[in-house]
Amino acid sequence: MMTATLPQPPFRLDQKRVAQAILLAALVLVLSRNVLPAYLLRLPESLVLPFADWINAVFDFARDDLGLMAFTRAFSDVVEFCLDVTANLLYGKSRWPQLGPIPWVVIAATAGMAGYALGGLRLAVLAGGTFVWIAVMGQWKWAMETLSVIVVAVPFAVVFGLLMGILAWRYRLAERILNPVLNIAQSLPHFAYMIPVVVFIGVGPKAGAIVTIIFSVPPMIRMSLLGLRAVSPEIIESGKMSGTTRWQLMTRVRLPAARTEILIGVNQVIMQSLAMVVLASFIGMPGLGQKLLQLLQALRIGLSVEIGITIVLLAIVLDRMSKAWAMKQPEHVEGATWVQRHRLLAIWLGLVALGFVMAWLHPYFAEVERKQALSMADPIDFVVGGFIDLIDPVTDWLRWFLITWVLIPLRDAFLWLPTSAVLLALAGIGWRIGGWRSALVCLAFALPIALSGWWDRAMITAYTVFVSVALALLIGVPLGLIGAANETRARRFLLVCDTAQTFPSFIYLIPVVMLFGVNDVAVVAAVMVFATVPIVRYTIEGLRNIPPEIVESAQMSGASRGQLLRHVKVPLAIPTLVVGANQSIMFALFMVIIAAFIGTQDLGQEMQRALSSTDVGKGLVLGFAVAFMGLLADHLLLKWARGKGATLGSR
Incomplete structure (x- = not known):
């Protein structure tokens, strides 16, 4: 009597075990570093590809x-x-052509009226006051x-x-x-x-x-x-039924509907x-x-x-x-006179005329000369000097401690790692998170950096970003938890984040140079402050957007405030928190390149040298290295966040 053989299931690699095997191989390479051949520590010069020369040839x-x-x-x-x-x-x-200059009072009045038309009195005062400040400060x-x-x-x-x-x-x-x-x-x-x-x-x-x-x-x-893409099909259908041509449909229907x-x-x-x-x-x-x-x-x-x-x-x-x-x-006023329909325009024309008259009567209202300008520099220097003298023992000790016991050892540790071990570790992490496709994506981003010959500089950049983002997480997550505790505080914290994100990155260099001078500590401090903002924002947003029925259910089950936070809110907010960490890394990579102006020996410093020598190939190779580091982190974190979100959604 013959027994039927069941079809064998297709062979599949266990994702978790493969990832563990790859990570174990990377660990073995690290532990046996002292006996590894040189080509596993760093790629030999013969394998370094002349990307810069190729790019320069294309540009030429x-x-x-x-x-x-x-x-x-x-x-x-x-x-x-x-x-x-x-x-x-x-x-x-x-x-x-000789057309100006327009007197500063006219531009200030124009900014104030534009602010009033768009956002009311507060925005008018902010806009007009900003240009008054610029003028009277001689800037x-x-x-x-x-x-x-x-x-x-x-x-x-x-x-x-x-x-x-x-x-x-x-x-x-x-x-x-x-x-x-x-x-x-x-x-x-x-x-x-x-x-x-x-x-x-x-x-x-x-x-x-x-x-x-x-x-x-x-x-x-x-x-x-x-x-x-967000324009609703009903609006498009209505436009087509009105007999519009393709051009009219785009300019009078689609674009106005996508106005916001x-x-x-x-x-x-x-x-x-x-x-x-x-x-x-x-x-x-x-x-x-x-x-x-x-x-x-x-x-x-x-x-x-x-x-x-x-x-x-x-x-x-x-x-x-x-x-x-x-x-x-857009606002439409029917049955009104021209002045009623264009009241703000009429007021603005009057203010412009008054401004030109003031500038004609007195040159101060046309341009404030440097000798007439106000300045807060001396009082600021006095206060800052006194403050720095007061805290100088603390900042000196902190600078010494961080450089000697934290930053230099960490930098040396990053540089000590074999290139082969880092590549294997990235592939293992990618395989664990997203399978073989993610492993290949990680290698596709990391391997060109190794082949470019800038691996050590990239590792210094990675060390700076790692330290800065770790400190930003230690500061930003607790701040976000505090901000999300109630709605009023959350709005205030988000307003601060909105304002901080409008600052050009150069601004963050001022306080750190003032406190720490020009060194690695100042770089890490500037990057940390810049990278903390998205963490605070996404922590608050993640905790605020948890469905209220889930919170109510946990409260009815007798969960305390701490239990509610630890076992309900934070786990459900993890995908959003990871997006915040991802944004923090991208912010840190942008800032660390700019902060090379005040220290470090990373990719940013080399990029500034390429800029001064107008070396297109070198500059773009360095730029792509930074971009690939950011895209690698973006891929891993967002892939993990999507998987985590799917897991939480299936519970």
């Missing part, structure tokens, strides 16, 4: 053989003409040099981003091509954008404007695509533009960023604080006004 071909230089020069000439117009209007730059020309570039860069970036967003919405292939490009573009550090622009354009305001345009386009593309998302994209463009314009001082962009850079190099804290306040106020004003514009819905 594009510049010399494809005639790209002619196109870039033509575009830069258009940008330069626009800059001449705005510079003449805002601060009277002595080039054609008008520097601020207008910065704004003249923003006024030119933002429209270019918005139009280009909107067109690319429409293209991605219209054609699936375009979206598939753009998505990885945008992921890398939004992970590249600021300096990586500057080097190619310097090669093709040179240095100065037009180079600053063009690099600002390039840097600020990606969020506009994403928000335009998101807005067009598109204007949020404009807000992001404005904030990205301000951040880049401040940093573009490294390529000869005059304005507030250049002045702040000079003052920080000279350790003139009082004047640095004054410039820092101005940059922060401008950031807050631009952020609040663009957000108010995004949220404000």
Whole structure:
């Protein structure tokens, strides 16, 4: 009698056991480091690929053989003409066309009226008061040099981003091509954008404007695509039934329906533009960023604080006004006179006329000269000097302790790790979280860094980010738990986070240089502060967004406040907390490159050297190394968060 054989199930590798085996192999390599062959410690020179030479060859071909230089020069000439117009209007730059300068009282009144129209009296006072502050503190020309570039860069970036967003919405292939490009573009550090622009354009305001345009386009593309996708089918169907053409359907139906998302994209463009314009001082962009850079190099804290306040106020004003514009819905007034319909416009015209009259009567209202300007630098220097003298023993000891017992040992430990062990460990972690596909993704991001020859610099960057994010988690999570305790406190904490996220990253260097000087401790402190903000925000948001019925059920089961937090709220908020940690790592990578200005020997320092020597290949290789580190962390954390969220959802 024959027995039927059951079909054998297909052979499958146990994901957990494979990951454990890979991680065990990595641990063996670490423990046997002293007997490993040299090629397992660091890749030999023969395996280092000349990525920089390849990139330089491509750029040389594009510049010399494809005639790209002619196109870039033509575009830069258009940008330069626009800059001449705005510079003449805002601060009277002595080039054609001679149109300005507009008196500062007129610009302050215009900002105040725009603030009132968009957000009421408080925004009007904030906007108008900011420009009054800039004028009376003698910073008008520097601020207008910065704004003249923003006024030119933002429209270019918005139009280009909107067109690319429409293209991605219209054609699936375009979206598939753009998505990885945008992921890398939004992970590249600021300096990586500057080097190619310097090669093709040179240095100065037009180079600053063009690099600002390039840097600020990606969020506009994403928000335009998101807005067009969010338009409801009913609205589209209604437009088609009205007999609209394809052009009319886009311009009069789809784009107006996506207005909020598109204007949020404009807000992001404005904030990205301000951040880049401040940093573009490294390529000869005059304005507030250049002045702040000079003052920080000279350790003139009082004047640095004054410039820092101005940059922060401008950031807050631009952020609040663009957000108010995004949220404000169009208003229609029927059956009213012209003056009633345009009351604010009439008031503004009156204020403009009054401003010009005041400037004609007294030159102070046209331009505040440096000798007439107010200054808080001396009192700030006195207070800061006294404060530093008071806490100097503590900061000296803390600096010595952190450098001697924490930072240097950790840095040496990161550099001590064999390259092969790190690659295996990343593959094992990826396999454990997302299987073999994630393992390959991790290797695809990490292996090019090893092959580039910049592994040691990348490990110093990784060590700085690791220490900074660990400290940010230790500070940010408790702050988020405190902030989420009640609704009023949560709103206040989120307001602080919103405000802090508008600050250009340069601002965070001022207090740490003031306290610790120029060294690794200052770098870690600046990166930590910058990276703490998203952790606080996402901790509060994660705890606030837990369904109330789950909380009520736990409370009815007799759970105490501590048990409710430990066993219900925090576990359910873990996916959101992980997103916050991911954002913190991305913030830290951005900041650690900028903070190389005040110390460390990481990728950022080499990137600044590449910028000074206009080495496109080296700069982009370093930039891609930073981007790949960020994308690797992003992949692992978000993959784990999605898995954790699915597990929690299935319970």
